[in-house]
Amino acid sequence: MHRPMFTADFAPSLNFPPISTPLPLPQVRREWGLATLILRLKFDKLMKVLMLLLLEKPLLVVGIRTDEVSICTCTLLHLLAPYKWASVFINILPDNNLDFVESPVPFIAGVLAGDEKEVEMILNDFCVQQALHYGLSVVDLYSGEVHFTKEVEFQNMLIKCDSILTTNIFVKMSNYEQRLRYLVTKEDSTLLSLKLFIEYGASSSESVVLKNSLQSINSFIKSVAGDMQSSYDAWKKYSFLNEDNEIIFLPNRLLQPLQDKLVLLENMVETQLFSAYIEDKVEMESDDMFRKHEAEEKTIAMWVRRYWKKRRTC
Numbered sequence: 001m002h003r004p005m006f007t008a009d010f011a012p013s014l015n016f017p018p019i020s021t022p023l024p025l026p027q028v029r030r031e032w033g034l035a036t037l038i039l040r041l042k043f044d045k046l047m048k049v050l051m052l053l054l055l056e057k058p059l060l061v062v063g064i065r066t067d068e069v070s071i072c073t074c075t076l077l078h079l080l081a082p083y084k085w086a087s088v089f090i091n092i093l094p095d096n097n098l099d100f101v102e103s104p105v106p107f108i109a110g111v112l113a114g115d116e117k118e119v120e121m122i123l124n125d126f127c128v129q130q131a132l133h134y135g136l137s138v139v140d141l142y143s144g145e146v147h148f149t150k151e152v153e154f155q156n157m158l159i160k161c162d163s164i165l166t167t168n169i170f171v172k173m174s175n176y177e178q179r180l181r182y183l184v185t186k187e188d189s190t191l192l193s194l195k196l197f198i199e200y201g202a203s204s205s206e207s208v209v210l211k212n213s214l215q216s217i218n219s220f221i222k223s224v225a226g227d228m229q230s231s232y233d234a235w236k237k238y239s240f241l242n243e244d245n246e247i248i249f250l251p252n253r254l255l256q257p258l259q260d261k262l263v264l265l266e267n268m269v270e271t272q273l274f275s276a277y278i279e280d281k282v283e284m285e286s287d288d289m290f291r292k293h294e295a296e297e298k299t300i301a302m303w304v305r306r307y308w309k310k311r312r313t314c
Contacts, residue, residue, distance in 0.1 A: 033075030
């Protein structure tokens with residue numbers, strides 16, 4: 001698809017080459033940063049990282065390329081929308097001061113390594129290894145691995161995160177990931193090079209996949225807060241105005257209906273009514289498979305009939 005270009009020419013006295021970039025302007029965080037995180041980490045690990053950040057757990061992002069580390073840390077902040085990170089954020093730690101990971105406050109920080117050997121040194125650093133037992137998780141952009149926190153009290157939450165990843169929305173995300181991995185193998189793909197991405201932008205197919213991926217992530221992040229995102233003033237029913245005209249938020253008003261609904265479902269799955277509902281679903285699936293096999297058999301039979309008829313004619 002043809003894309004218009006914006007070109008800036010400078011006076012000859014400046015001795016500066018003209019700048020040319022596609023319109024609309026490349027979305028570095030929304031496209032290149034998101035694509036890099038998906039391709040390096042895969043969707044399941046990326047979503048677990050975002051869940052940890054929603055709980056304000058510290059995160060260290062390690063890589064060997066300045067642009068990659070800096071943009072990916074900024075992209076993680078962007079993916080938390082509509083929430084805003086309220087604690088410490090350092091896209092690249094100065095002088096790789098790893099003593100910082102012992103900070104008592106939540107943080108998102110990037111660390112730049114010179115090569116694979118230095119990445120291993122950072123991961124095996126005493127301060128980092130100690131911090132892993134107190135809530136820290138480490139994203140290794142070089143290998144694509146995520147070293148999740150070893151905090152004993154948080155192990156149960158990590159199991160719950162794995163359970164959440166089985167819901168339907170993540171199946172769709174997995175399909176987007178596979179599509180993206182296919183698109184970056186094409187010659188015209190620019191997602192593997194920031195320089196090419198800035199110069200030419202993402203292809204139309206890549207932009208569509210990344211836009212849908214971002215929408216899926218955003219839908220999940222919003223869904224965590226229940227129906228508070230359903231309208232601009234939905235949050236008001238979970239708060240009240242005190243005598244000093246201060247708005248007081250009451251978490252229990254938000255949590256209680258969700259907890260009651262879960263209790264209802266826990267009891268409902270034990271009923272004959274729910275068992276019959278599941279049996280109907282299984283029967284419908286069996287009928288669909290039967291019809292599909294029947295259609296395949298007819299297709300094969302028609303092909304064989306045409307083949308033999310043509311052969312007899314010859």
